[in-house]
Amino acid sequence: MNFPFVKRQTPSVCRIDHPSIDIQLFATSSVRVEADAFEQLFEFTDVARAIDDLRTGAPDYLGPDAGIDRIVLTPDFHRGSGIPVGTVIRARNLVMPQATGNDICCGMRLLATDLPAERLDPHWDAIRKRLRSIFFEGQRDIPMSPRQRESVLRDGLPGLCETSGDNASRGVWKSFDPAEQKSDLDRAFGHGHLPTTRLFGFESFVRSSGNVDGRDPQIGCVGGGNHFVEIQKVDSILDGYAARAWGLSRGSVAIMIHSGSVGIGHAVGGYFMDRARHLFPASVRAPKAGFHPLPIEGPMANEGAFYFDGMGNAANFAFANRLFLGLMTLRAIEEATGHTVGAKLVYDAPHNLVFRQGQVCLHRKGATPAEGPAPPDYLGQPVIIPGSMGAASYLLAGGGKDDALASACHGAGRSLSRAAAAHVPTDVYRAEVDRLRIVTPIDPDAPMLRRRRDILDKYDKRVMEEAPGAYKPIEPVIDSVVEAGIARRVARLLPLCTVKG
Numbered sequence: 001m002n003f004p005f006v007k008r009q010t011p012s013v014c015r016i017d018h019p020s021i022d023i024q025l026f027a028t029s030s031v032r033v034e035a036d037a038f039e040q041l042f043e044f045t046d047v048a049r050a051i052d053d054l055r056t057g058a059p060d061y062l063g064p065d066a067g068i069d070r071i072v073l074t075p076d077f078h079r080g081s082g083i084p085v086g087t088v089i090r091a092r093n094l095v096m097p098q099a100t101g102n103d104i105c106c107g108m109r110l111l112a113t114d115l116p117a118e119r120l121d122p123h124w125d126a127i128r129k130r131l132r133s134i135f136f137e138g139q140r141d142i143p144m145s146p147r148q149r150e151s152v153l154r155d156g157l158p159g160l161c162e163t164s165g166d167n168a169s170r171g172v173w174k175s176f177d178p179a180e181q182k183s184d185l186d187r188a189f190g191h192g193h194l195p196t197t198r199l200f201g202f203e204s205f206v207r208s209s210g211n212v213d214g215r216d217p218q219i220g221c222v223g224g225g226n227h228f229v230e231i232q233k234v235d236s237i238l239d240g241y242a243a244r245a246w247g248l249s250r251g252s253v254a255i256m257i258h259s260g261s262v263g264i265g266h267a268v269g270g271y272f273m274d275r276a277r278h279l280f281p282a283s284v285r286a287p288k289a290g291f292h293p294l295p296i297e298g299p300m301a302n303e304g305a306f307y308f309d310g311m312g313n314a315a316n317f318a319f320a321n322r323l324f325l326g327l328m329t330l331r332a333i334e335e336a337t338g339h340t341v342g343a344k345l346v347y348d349a350p351h352n353l354v355f356r357q358g359q360v361c362l363h364r365k366g367a368t369p370a371e372g373p374a375p376p377d378y379l380g381q382p383v384i385i386p387g388s389m390g391a392a393s394y395l396l397a398g399g400g401k402d403d404a405l406a407s408a409c410h411g412a413g414r415s416l417s418r419a420a421a422a423h424v425p426t427d428v429y430r431a432e433v434d435r436l437r438i439v440t441p442i443d444p445d446a447p448m449l450r451r452r453r454d455i456l457d458k459y460d461k462r463v464m465e466e467a468p469g470a471y472k473p474i475e476p477v478i479d480s481v482v483e484a485g486i487a488r489r490v491a492r493l494l495p496l497c498t499v500k501g
Helices: 035-044 046-057 117-136 146-162 171-175 178-187 203-207 240-245 262-279 301-337 426-433 453-465 474-483
Strands: 006-010 013-016 022-026 067-078 085-092 107-116 228-237 252-259 343-350 352-357 360-365 367-369 382-385 393-398 407-409 487-499
Touching: 035 046, 035 067, 046 067, 067 407, 067 474, 085 367, 107 117, 107 301, 107 382, 117 228, 117 252, 117 301, 117 487, 146 178, 146 203, 146 301, 171 301, 178 343, 228 301, 240 487, 252 301, 252 487, 262 301, 301 343, 301 352, 343 367, 343 382, 360 367, 367 382, 382 407, 382 474, 393 474, 407 474, 426 453, 474 487
Parallel strands: 022 067
Antiparallel strands: 006 013, 013 022, 067 085, 085 360, 107 252, 107 343, 228 252, 228 487, 352 360, 367 407, 382 393, 393 487
């Protein structure tokens, strides 16, 4: 990182020069950071100027104590949509919808199973076929009553448990064990829900299912972009005590899920970004790139409160969505192999959310909580960091590092934009992906597609955008997290089969 504004302080920590905000980057010299990520960061920090201007130009809008005092950049820091991925912002008395964006409560869910990975070897063709049918060909079979839909939006996973009886004998609910799912709530961030007081305009969505066993196109969606569901093998145990406590054993199958609130989050994010822009006082020069703050105290505190309700609805949906994606994957494995699979939730953690404690609003964009040891197990918060679909992923235990705002990265980070990745030479692309098991809505080996070059070209472009070469190596990123004391390694997992939307 040869940038004049980057001052290395330790082998794993750099300070970024800024006139008003304390900014630190946690990355060793082995991690490559591109100039455009810093350009986007500095464009965002214009919001600090706008907040200062509000104090004189519209003092009643935010209040005198509003501001941003710290930014932490995680090792996967790279240019994103609106704000760099891997950015953690500590703000007081304000919230910025643009800093979370549309992918609200995107997060990771990890399941440990009792199935040895080698038992899958004779069944991969059948597993891939069932995954495609369940995920993309109308066989999700997730009936939801209006009461269940509303309960999910208001209460997340606890609401799902309380209303599971509405469809207990139908579809995916046949494998939903209410007692087991209730015990799993302790292994989800915030017990898998954010408190809400109302619905954000989703009344028609709630009613639209009509019948008790109504279906909808939202729940059980992987989503696009870098979202995935991956069947993995626990390759190595690096902290035996923690791994045993979390249910992992070497050589067993694990299921990792990276998804969010899909269309629900887009509705919430889009509305509140527009709302914040509309409310911003015309007497003050607006911040760059749409980072308009909303107040959470003072005469207009209800605007910020409304955002937290909408964000909570989307977050609660995301927790439920990841739960169903896990059940769908277990179903595919069981039906394809004939083996009954026992599974235990390791953890479910969001990484696109505003975490509020009183007047402090911690905005995490592509960054996950990494709290330190606490009761009952004193192991540290599970931290799930995936690699690309051709590289290892890691489970770590958080160290609660205050300097890092108790935050870790949520992945390796992109090395190529999607546009650039789509133009990688064909021989390079083929060498990367031909060895992988990938399930998408399109089966490129289907006989009916042999003459449909147009469809196959779209398939190749989509996979190119997410191919291993589009992402940075995972090991330097994990080394940075560990060397900085943000988290410690617990287990290494290797990809066996990846589902991409």
